Amino acid sequence: MSQAEIFERVKKIIAEQLEVDPADVTPEANFANDLGADSLDTVELVMALEEEFDIEVPDEAAEKLLTVQSVADYISEKTTASA
Amino acid sequence: MTNFDRKRVVVTGLGAITPIGNNLTEYWEGLLEGRNGIAPITLFDASRHDCRIAGEVKGFDPHEYLDRKEAKRMDRFAQFGVSASKQAIADAKFVINELNAEQVGIVIGTGIGGLKVLEDQQEVFLTRGPDRCSPFMIPMMIANMAAGLTAIHTGAKGPNCCTVTACAAGSNAVGDAFRLIQRGYAQAMICGGTEAAVTPLSLAGFAACKALSTRNDDPARACRPFDRGRDGFVMGEGSGILILEELEYALSRGARIYAEIVGYGMTCDAYHITAPVPGGEGAVRAMRLAMKDAGITPEQVSYINAHGTSTPANDVTETAAIKNVLGESAAKVAVSSTKSMTGHLLGGSGGIEAVATVMAIANDRLPPTINLENPDPECDLDYVPHHSRSKTVEVALSNSFGFGGHNVTLAFKKYV
Numbered sequence: 001m002s003q004a005e006i007f008e009r010v011k012k013i014i015a016e017q018l019e020v021d022p023a024d025v026t027p028e029a030n031f032a033n034d035l036g037a038d039s040l041d042t043v044e045l046v047m048a049l050e051e052e053f054d055i056e057v058p059d060e061a062a063e064k065l066l067t068v069q070s071v072a073d074y075i076s077e078k079t080t081a082s083a
Numbered sequence: 084m085t086n087f088d089r090k091r092v093v094v095t096g097l098g099a100i101t102p103i104g105n106n107l108t109e110y111w112e113g114l115l116e117g118r119n120g121i122a123p124i125t126l127f128d129a130s131r132h133d134c135r136i137a138g139e140v141k142g143f144d145p146h147e148y149l150d151r152k153e154a155k156r157m158d159r160f161a162q163f164g165v166s167a168s169k170q171a172i173a174d175a176k177f178v179i180n181e182l183n184a185e186q187v188g189i190v191i192g193t194g195i196g197g198l199k200v201l202e203d204q205q206e207v208f209l210t211r212g213p214d215r216c217s218p219f220m221i222p223m224m225i226a227n228m229a230a231g232l233t234a235i236h237t238g239a240k241g242p243n244c245c246t247v248t249a250c251a252a253g254s255n256a257v258g259d260a261f262r263l264i265q266r267g268y269a270q271a272m273i274c275g276g277t278e279a280a281v282t283p284l285s286l287a288g289f290a291a292c293k294a295l296s297t298r299n300d301d302p303a304r305a306c307r308p309f310d311r312g313r314d315g316f317v318m319g320e321g322s323g324i325l326i327l328e329e330l331e332y333a334l335s336r337g338a339r340i341y342a343e344i345v346g347y348g349m350t351c352d353a354y355h356i357t358a359p360v361p362g363g364e365g366a367v368r369a370m371r372l373a374m375k376d377a378g379i380t381p382e383q384v385s386y387i388n389a390h391g392t393s394t395p396a397n398d399v400t401e402t403a404a405i406k407n408v409l410g411e412s413a414a415k416v417a418v419s420s421t422k423s424m425t426g427h428l429l430g431g432s433g434g435i436e437a438v439a440t441v442m443a444i445a446n447d448r449l450p451p452t453i454n455l456e457n458p459d460p461e462c463d464l465d466y467v468p469h470h471s472r473s474k475t476v477e478v479a480l481s482n483s484f485g486f487g488g489h490n491v492t493l494a495f496k497k498y499v
Contacts, residue, residue: 040219
């Protein structure tokens with residue numbers, strides 16, 4: 001899976017989960033500040049990402065995922081490592 | 084407390100989302116024309132159930148009141164409550180701002196709360212494990228959340244709570260809100276009830292109690308309060324909300340006043356978890372307390388919006404209770420069960436029925452009891468059968484009784 005593919009899938013899930021315009025889901029967008037996510041949204045979002053990519057995201061890692069790009073990078077790393 | 088210490092409290096705004104109409108006008112017109120709101124269940128596949136009919140809210144779009152994300156985070160019962168509250172505030176032309184926010188409170192009751200979310204998440208829990216349960220499950224299902232969310236969406240920062248007294252919850256909410264204003268704890272209250280319990284588990288549970296009608300082949304005639312052929316209640320869903328204000332506050336802002344709320348009676352049967360006490364002595368005391376609170380006599384009561392569930396037990400017990408309370412005046416009082424049209428909204432019923440009672444006073448029109456084709460011999464009052472009627476309504480009562488033996492009566496009066 002290419003980085004571009006991962007980004008597109010991440011973007012789609014974020015837009016659905018947070019009910020935001022996909023155009024606003026830019027690489028540098030911050031979940032709390034730019035996309036209106038609160039702590040519960042973040043928990044739900046991580047669960048959705050875990051399901052989509054069949055991975056587990058430990059809480060310590062989830063806490064550091066503050067932007068869209070950081071999520072895409074993390075998943076890219078995880079999926080490559082497990083492949 | 085002497086009468087001198089009590090503030091007068093008036094009704095200045097109404098909101099309703101019901102099986103027969105999704106706003107006040109549609110609801111009231113539906114009541115007057117005897118519109119039936121009962122039909123086969125569409126919210127889920129009810130084919131396995133003994134009871135397959137309900138009074139569902141039809142064509143409700145939460146996005147008329149909430150943005151997509153807000154709506155997604157609310158169970159249907161909270162969507163109804165917040166939406167009906169917004170309607171009532173708009174109807175009252177009430178503005179909540181920095182100056183009055185702490186003086187505006189909320190009491191919204193529910194019998195059950197967010198059962199749909201609980202059922203869905205239980206399925207997730209069993210099939211996919213505890214780690215997959217939604218972080219929104221608890222804040223969506225807990226019963227107080229219609230009251231909490233209405234505050235978030237309106238900015239009302241005053242007294243806020245939730246009554247959970249089964250089918251009396253909506254009436255308890257209005258009564259408690261009345262008391263808070265009467266005693267000076269708030270200047271205005273958003274109050275009423277909400278419910279969205281047409282779910283597989285709830286239907287199964289009420290059916291197991293043998294409380295539901297199984298007239299599945301004739302839904303329009305299934306809810307038939309006081310009729311010989313009644314065989315149980317039909318579940319409804321929705322929300323009815325009132326804006327109550329301290330009289331001077333309402334007058335100072337030039338508010339339109341629908342009616343005055345003048346009495347609140349609350350008792351318990353202390354008898355059985357689901358059955359009313361024979362003779363309805365708990366209901367008798369609730370009506371008497373409300374009338375005493377209001378300073379009204381039996382001959383003054385023009386109309387009673389009955390609890391009238393269409394269960395074999397309720398309708399004869401309530402009839403006996405009304406006759407006991409009103410004595411000779413029972414022959415002259417008009418009684419109707421609007422549940423014959425809406426079904427039984429459980430904790431929401433006290434809300435929409437308070438709305439109906441207030442509208443009866445404001446318009447001098449009585450909503451009917453539909454489907455009353457063969458009155459039970461033990462039900463021998465004037466139930467306003469089939470058709471609405473014009474009648475001057477000076478004083479009206481609204482009864483609500485709930486599992487647990489809760490009995491609540493509200494008294495309203497024409498504002499003069």
